[in-house]
Amino acid sequence: MPPSLLPVLRRLEAAYLEATRDSSFDVELQRLLGRSVERPTPLEVAGGMTRRLGGATIHFKREDQDPSGGTFINAVVGQSLLARRMGYRHVVADAGSGDTALALAEMAQSLGLRCTVFMTQAETRRRTTLVSRMHAYQATVHAVDGGGTLHEAMSAAWQYWVANSETTSYVAGAPIGPHPYPLIVRDFQAVIGREVRAQLLERGDRLPQAIVAATGGVALGLFSAFVDDPSVRLIAVEGGGTSLMPGHHAAPLTLGRPGVLHGAKTSVLQDEGGQILPTRSVASSLMYPGAAPELAWWRQRGRLETWVVRDHQAIEALHVACEEENLRPSLETCHALAAGAQMARLLPADCLIVIPIVGSCDGDMDGQRPSHPARRQVTA
Amino acid sequence: MNRLAALFERRRAKQRAALIGYFTVGDPGPEESLAILFAAAAAGIDALELGFPFSDPVLDGTAIQRAHRRALAAGASLAGTLTMVERFRSRVSDLPIVLMGYYNPVFAYGPQRFARAAAAAGVDAVILADLPIHEAAEELLPALADNGLGMIPLYAPNLEPPDYAVSAPGVGGFLYCIPVLGPSGGPPVPIATIAREVARCRMHTRLPVGVGFGIRNPESAAAVARIADGVIVGSALVDHMERWVAAGARSRTALCEGVSTFISQLCAAVGEARPADFEASAGHAPRT
Numbered sequence: 272m273p274p275s276l277l278p279v280l281r282r283l284e285a286a287y288l289e290a291t292r293d294s295s296f297d298v299e300l301q302r303l304l305g306r307s308v309e310r311p312t313p314l315e316v317a318g319g320m321t322r323r324l325g326g327a328t329i330h331f332k333r334e335d336q337d338p339s340g341g342t343f344i345n346a347v348v349g350q351s352l353l354a355r356r357m358g359y360r361h362v363v364a365d366a367g368s369g370d371t372a373l374a375l376a377e378m379a380q381s382l383g384l385r386c387t388v389f390m391t392q393a394e395t396r397r398r399t400t401l402v403s404r405m406h407a408y409q410a411t412v413h414a415v416d417g418g419g420t421l422h423e424a425m426s427a428a429w430q431y432w433v434a435n436s437e438t439t440s441y442v443a444g445a446p447i448g449p450h451p452y453p454l455i456v457r458d459f460q461a462v463i464g465r466e467v468r469a470q471l472l473e474r475g476d477r478l479p480q481a482i483v484a485a486t487g488g489v490a491l492g493l494f495s496a497f498v499d500d501p502s503v504r505l506i507a508v509e510g511g512g513t514s515l516m517p518g519h520h521a522a523p524l525t526l527g528r529p530g531v532l533h534g535a536k537t538s539v540l541q542d543e544g545g546q547i548l549p550t551r552s553v554a555s556s557l558m559y560p561g562a563a564p565e566l567a568w569w570r571q572r573g574r575l576e577t578w579v580v581r582d583h584q585a586i587e588a589l590h591v592a593c594e595e596e597n598l599r600p601s602l603e604t605c606h607a608l609a610a611g612a613q614m615a616r617l618l619p620a621d622c623l624i625v626i627p628i629v630g631s632c633d634g635d636m637d638g639q640r641p642s643h644p645a646r647r648q649v650t651a
Numbered sequence: 652m653n654r655l656a657a658l659f660e661r662r663r664a665k666q667r668a669a670l671i672g673y674f675t676v677g678d679p680g681p682e683e684s685l686a687i688l689f690a691a692a693a694a695g696i697d698a699l700e701l702g703f704p705f706s707d708p709v710l711d712g713t714a715i716q717r718a719h720r721r722a723l724a725a726g727a728s729l730a731g732t733l734t735m736v737e738r739f740r741s742r743v744s745d746l747p748i749v750l751m752g753y754y755n756p757v758f759a760y761g762p763q764r765f766a767r768a769a770a771a772a773g774v775d776a777v778i779l780a781d782l783p784i785h786e787a788a789e790e791l792l793p794a795l796a797d798n799g800l801g802m803i804p805l806y807a808p809n810l811e812p813p814d815y816a817v818s819a820p821g822v823g824g825f826l827y828c829i830p831v832l833g834p835s836g837g838p839p840v841p842i843a844t845i846a847r848e849v850a851r852c853r854m855h856t857r858l859p860v861g862v863g864f865g866i867r868n869p870e871s872a873a874a875v876a877r878i879a880d881g882v883i884v885g886s887a888l889v890d891h892m893e894r895w896v897a898a899g900a901r902s903r904t905a906l907c908e909g910v911s912t913f914i915s916q917l918c919a920a921v922g923e924a925r926p927a928d929f930e931a932s933a934g935h936a937p938r939t
Contacts, residue, residue, distance in 0.1 A: 273805075273807075274783045279809070430709070532755060
């Protein structure tokens with residue numbers, strides 16, 4: 272991380288720790304979260320998939336209930352509120368998957384903050400509806416033409432942030448980047464894990480045998496409530512892309528090596544010379560070459576298992592979800608569904624598996640070539 | 652380190668600043684890159700800051716980002732950069748060389764092994780744009796110190812003295828003053844701002860102070876030379892490679908001549924600038 276961010280990050284950490292001790296911050300956070308999504312979100316038995324697979328009972332944690340996508344809303348609302356509390360007038364983000372940025376644009380407007388979003392030119396062309404919706408919330412959207420530099424949107428957002436750090440706060444969608452961002456994102460997403468635990472115990476269920484989630488903030492928030500229960504298998508699912516050859520997948524937890532990227536020491540997809548490798552996945556939100564540092568740490572300790580699911584397996588899982596559950600979850604979620612389904616088959620019926628359902632596949636489908644098998648079959 | 656310390660000593664004795672030129676090693680190609688380094692040395696540059704390429708140069712502006720990309724496409728790497736330094740050293744022994752880049756390639760190379768190899772190749776100091784000096788304390792600084800190298804601390808206007816005024820084995824060379832927040836290749840910085848930030852640096856360090864970012868022509872180089880010990884020119888030099896590639900990569904000689912002429916102009920401007928001149932120009936923007 273650039274030295275000039277040191278004071279910015281120190282201030283953020285102090286303000287965050289102070290906010291967590293202030294009950295009025297939590298009251299306001301709950302009020303804002305309640306406006307976009309009713310909590311607790313449901314924990315439902317996925318009857319169709321469970322019957323079809325004939326194994327463990329699958330439970331869905333329905334994080335797909337709010338109109339702006341769901342995935343990132345907890346983290347975005349919390350960070351926006353924190354930014355306003357710290358006296359910032361402006362927030363900036365990069366739009367890896369777009370959904371974070373939309374949630375941020377919406378929240379920034381309602382909190383009276385200016386919002387600037389950096390997106391690759393290709394993404395702005397692919398996701399025109401998303402861009403229009405961000406404009407409707409008065410956000411400024413910059414199309415970044417890095418001409419192929421990796422992670423150009425993130426680089427551009429960081430440069431803007433470094434140059435304007437006196438007035439502008441960066442909002443992270445995922446638990447990556449320098450401390451305290453991974454911690455903040457985890458804490459704001461931890462509500463998901465706490466709810467699942469309470470919901471299971473309330474209805475007299477035991478703890479689940481496994482929690483299966485695509486890597487990212489939701490997984491971290493969900494796992495964090497169960498990390499001290501050794502009987503619960505925590506399974507992070509990564510994007511296997513088109514093959515496991517370098518540059519063809521997005522599986523830094525499983526296939527990365529220790530490295531330093533964007534201010535975090537974590538497991539990174541890199542070549543022998545330490546150059547960061549390109550990532551590929553049908554789920555754009557999985558396409559980051561570094562693992563969440565805390566997930567990497569849990570894996571190193573042997574507390575976390577990882578599964579790698581290939582693009583075509585995720586797309587098959589989408590079809591199953593459409594058929595059996597009438598759901599169209601994000602392709603990120605479909606990675607977890609594919610892994611969860613394989614696992615459910617192997618376990619007896621009295622076992623219980625929890626899978627979070629996040630977002631919708633609409634964004635993943637925007638601009639896909641008509642020949643794409645997923646598109647053809649989904650729209651049929 | 653010794654070459655760098657000796658340079659600032661000599662320059663101080665003559666009351667003139669040192670001109671430091673930044674090049675991304677391997678841009679636009681390995682042989683062109685080496686030829687440019689020789690041309691820069693011949694044109695009178697005082698020290699070289701050599702960027703080793705990285706796939707994600709987050710802190711650099713678009714010009715240097717593109718340079719990294721061109722270099723990587725032409726096969727450049729940290730190991731290749733060290734080989735290049737070795738080849739350069741076989742003909743030029745006294746010009747200080749500072750390596751500049753991002754930490755992950757060094758981490759992948761292994762900090763110990765890197766420090767040994769860099770010293771053996773003839774490197775004098777290292778700048779790491781994304782590694783605060785305190786985070787280098789555990790492994791990299793002792794390795795650099797053991798091999799007679801120094802890590803150059805970075806100063807930015809929002810930092811506290813403990814962040815940049817570090818005196819520890821393995822830290823040294825000069826203090827790299829970045830007078831504004833933001834990526835490299837930005838607009839010119841008002842000279843009064845630079846003067847204020849250099850003064851702040853001097854309050855907290857005994858190292859020479861070098862100023863980079865936003866110095867794009869002989870006039871701004873001269874203005875900075877009146878207040879700082881080192882004048883670092885980066886993006887404006889890298890622009891030469893870009894123009895050469897855009898023009899269809901004509902002869903290597905043409906590229907070297909372009910760079911050479913520009914450096915001669917910068918050298919002349921820096922050489923003529925005397926610290927005393929600063930009184931007259933304080934408070935005015937550089938004539939750009």
